[in-house]
Amino acid sequence: xxxxxxxxxxxxxxxxxxxxxxxxxxxxxxxxxxxxxxxxxxxxxxxxxxxxxxxxxxxxxxxxxxxxxxxxxxxxxxxxxxxxxxxxxxxxxxxxxxxxxxxxxxxxxxxxxxxxxxxxxxxxxxxxxxxxxxxxxxxxxxxxxxxxxxxxxxxxxxxxxxxxxxxxxxxxxxxxxxxxx
Amino acid sequence: xxxxxxxxxxxxxxxxxxxxxxxxxxxxxxxxxxxxxxxxxxxxxxxxxxxxxxxxxxxxxxxxxxxxxxxxxxxxxxxxxxxxxxxxxxxxxxxxxxxxxxxxxxxxxxxxxxxxxxxxxxxxxxxxxxxxxxxxxxxxxxxxxxxxxxxxxxxxxxxxxxxxxxxxxxxxxxxxxxxxxxxxxxxxxxxxxxxxxxxxxxxxxxxxxxxxxxxxxxxxxxxxxxxxxxxxxxxxxxxxxxxxxxxxxxxxxxxx
Numbered sequence: 011x012x013x014x015x016x017x018x019x020x021x022x023x024x025x026x027x028x029x030x031x032x033x034x035x036x037x038x039x040x041x042x043x044x045x046x047x048x049x050x051x052x053x054x055x056x057x058x059x060x061x062x063x064x065x066x067x068x069x070x071x072x073x074x075x076x077x078x079x080x081x082x083x084x085x086x087x088x089x090x091x092x093x094x095x096x097x098x099x100x101x102x103x104x105x106x107x108x109x110x111x112x113x114x115x116x117x118x119x120x121x122x123x124x125x126x127x128x129x130x131x132x133x134x135x136x137x138x139x140x141x142x143x144x145x146x147x148x149x150x151x152x153x154x155x156x157x158x159x160x161x162x163x164x165x166x167x168x169x170x171x172x173x174x175x176x177x178x179x180x181x182x183x184x185x186x187x188x189x190x191x
Numbered sequence: 192x193x194x195x196x197x198x199x200x201x202x203x204x205x206x207x208x209x210x211x212x213x214x215x216x217x218x219x220x221x222x223x224x225x226x227x228x229x230x231x232x233x234x235x236x237x238x239x240x241x242x243x244x245x246x247x248x249x250x251x252x253x254x255x256x257x258x259x260x261x262x263x264x265x266x267x268x269x270x271x272x273x274x275x276x277x278x279x280x281x282x283x284x285x286x287x288x289x290x291x292x293x294x295x296x297x298x299x300x301x302x303x304x305x306x307x308x309x310x311x312x313x314x315x316x317x318x319x320x321x322x323x324x325x326x327x328x329x330x331x332x333x334x335x336x337x338x339x340x341x342x343x344x345x346x347x348x349x350x351x352x353x354x355x356x357x358x359x360x361x362x363x364x365x366x367x368x369x370x371x372x373x374x375x376x377x378x379x380x381x382x383x384x385x386x387x388x389x390x391x392x393x394x395x396x397x398x399x400x401x402x403x404x405x406x407x408x409x410x411x412x413x414x415x416x417x418x419x420x421x422x423x424x425x426x427x428x429x430x431x432x433x434x435x436x437x438x439x440x441x442x443x444x445x446x447x
Contacts, residue, residue, distance in 0.1 A: 141414060147396075148234070148405040148415055156376055156401035168368070168397065175396035182236045182409050189410075 011064075014123050015047050017102040019055045020064060020091060021127035024099055027090035029070055030056055044123050056089060064095030103128060103135060106142045114173055117146045133188050140188075144181050147174045194224030194418075195388045196248060196356055201257030202411075203243055217243040218254065219411040224418050227355065230382040230389045232399035235408035241392040242282070244408060245360040248390055249280040261356065279349035282360035283342060293320070293336070294329040297348045319347040323377055339370035343377070350381065356388045357381055363398045371397060 011017060022028070022036050033056065034049050041047070059065040067087040091099070103124050121143040128136045151174050158164035201221040204214035217240040225231050235241040246252035247259060250266040259266040261278060298316035301307040307315070320326045325343040328336065336344060342362050349357060359378060363371045375398060381387045382403070391398065392408075399405040406415030 144407055145415060148399065148407060151234075151396050151399045152232075152402055152405040154400040156372055156379060164372070167400065171397040171400065178234060178396055178407065179236055182239070185409060 011062075011098050011102050012105075013055065014045055014120075015051055016055045016059060017099065018045060018123065018127055019052060020059055020095055020099045020102070021129075023059075023065060023089050024091045024096060025129060027068065027088055029086055029088040033089065040126055041123065044119060044126070059095065060089070062098075064092055064098050065089045066092055103139070106139075112150070114147065114150055114170065114177070117143060118177060133191065136188055137185060140181050140185055144178065147177050147181075150174055194226045195262055196223070196225040196390065197258075197260040198223045198248065199258045199260070201247060201254045201259065203240075203247060203252065203254045203256075216411050218247065218413075221257070221411070221413045222417055223406075223413060225356070225388045225390055227388050228382055228386040229404070230379055230391065230402045231404045231406065232402035233390070233392045233406045233408050233413070234394070234396050234399055235392065236394060239408045240411040241394065241408055242360050243411075244413070245280070245282070245358050245390065245392050249278045249356075249358050251280070276352060277355045279352065279354035279357045280360075281342070281345035281349040281358075283338065283345070283362070283364050291332065292329065293325070293331050293333065293344050296333065297329075297344060297351055300348060300352050315351055316347070319351045320344070322350075323347045324373070337367075338365040339367065339374055342366065342374055346377065346381075350387075353385075354387065356390070358390045360392050361394060362391060363393060363395050371395075372400075375400065 011020075018037060018041050019033060022033050022040070026032075026036075028036070030053060034052050037045075037047070037052050056065065060067060066089070068090050070086065070088050106120075121139060124139055125136060128139065151171055154167045154171060158167055199222050201218050202216065203218040204216050207215050221240075221244065223231075233241060233244060243252060247254050250259065250261075250269070253267050261269075294313060294316050297319055298309075298312040301312040301315055302309070317326065317329060320329050323343045323346050325340060325347060328340055328344060333341070333344075346357075346359065346362075349359075357378075362374055362378060366374060378389055378391060379401060382389045391402070393399065404416050406413055406417065408414075
């Protein structure tokens with residue numbers, strides 16, 4: 011499973027078996043700034059995950075927790091994850107091949123998507139994710155040449171390292187909070 | 192090939208409170224190997240253990256647990272002017288002790304450790320100040336130096352005895368942005384041109400630009416490729432997406 015939308019949808023259903031409308035609402039609330047995806051994409055992802063055996067449809071009456079909005083209006087069946095879905099979710103979380111070693115911005119986005127997709131009780135998983143992201147950042151800084159070809163190159167390199175510095179500090183703070191929680 | 196500097200399982204605590212309960216742990220099971228000619232940068236935020244790591248690496252602070260080896264010998268057991276004579280250390284705190292001028296300050300290690308005459312020590316100090324681009328500072332007094340000049344002088348003093356290992360704690364802290372890179376190029380040159388093993392700590396990530404290995408230190412825990420590049424290559428990245436030590440080594444050779 012390479013699609014971040016599918017991974018995010020799977021994460022939401024694992025967190026709480028839900029009807030489609032609830033998945034869409036929670037997706038927008040959690041991933042709004044990270045994954046731009048319309049409702050059609052989310053329903054497409056739900057269908058794909060069912061087709062691939064990672065989710066199954068369940069009657070809404072069997073969903074243990076329906077939020078008020080779902081309970082009022084939902085008439086369709088809900089979704090819950092299968093064991094294969096849970097395994098695929100873990101593989102997706104651990105797949106850092108998309109953390110591009112040459113792109114701080116891209117790696118940051120991939121990390122944040124996975125971090126907010128990590129179940130709150132999985133602190134060890136979140137810490138591993140931070141460790142990997144930190145290594146990407148350090149490699150990026152390390153690969154910055156000390157001898158810039160010209161002043162503009164040097165200014166751009168400064169901008170990259172300032173961004174990287176901010177991310178390193180964020181990682182340190184987040185790691186501290188996760189360890190203390 | 193073994194590293195020139197080896198830290199193995201080093202843990203160090205600072206006691207807190209009269210009964211020593213609630214010790215603050217500055218280093219947690221830190222292992223690190225640095226080979227000759229290698230420049231290793233360690234980034235860490237405030238109170239991460241950076242300065243303790245630097246002091247332990249040169250044998251000024253003795254760790255509570257673990258081993259520190261320099262060229263295979265246990266650093267803790269060596270006499271101060273024996274093995275440790277091969278190690279240079281400097282930080283941003285300029286403590287000239289009895290020296291009146293920069294020249295006297297730089298020459299001091301030769302006079303105190305090798306019995307060199309005053310005139311030859313002064314000549315060597317001039318040479319070393321020229322090496323670090325600070326010859327014009329020789330007649331100044333310490334309080335006349337700006338932070339970058341202070342660090343250049345400190346590096347000159349730390350390297351005048353031609354150490355094989357140079358440990359520099361926070362070289363760019365307080366230094367103006369335009370002066371950072373020349374200072375870093377100077378440190379790189381000691382590794383590249385003179386084959387020194389250089390360990391540099393920094394709270395400014397920009398200081399890690401171009402280093403052979405970049406590591407992080409958080410709450411006393413060291414993360415990153417901790418083995419020397421000349422060690423037998425060991426995979427560190429198949430499962431973490433950051434590549435292999437061997438790739439670092441190849442990249443470095445390609446750069447050279």
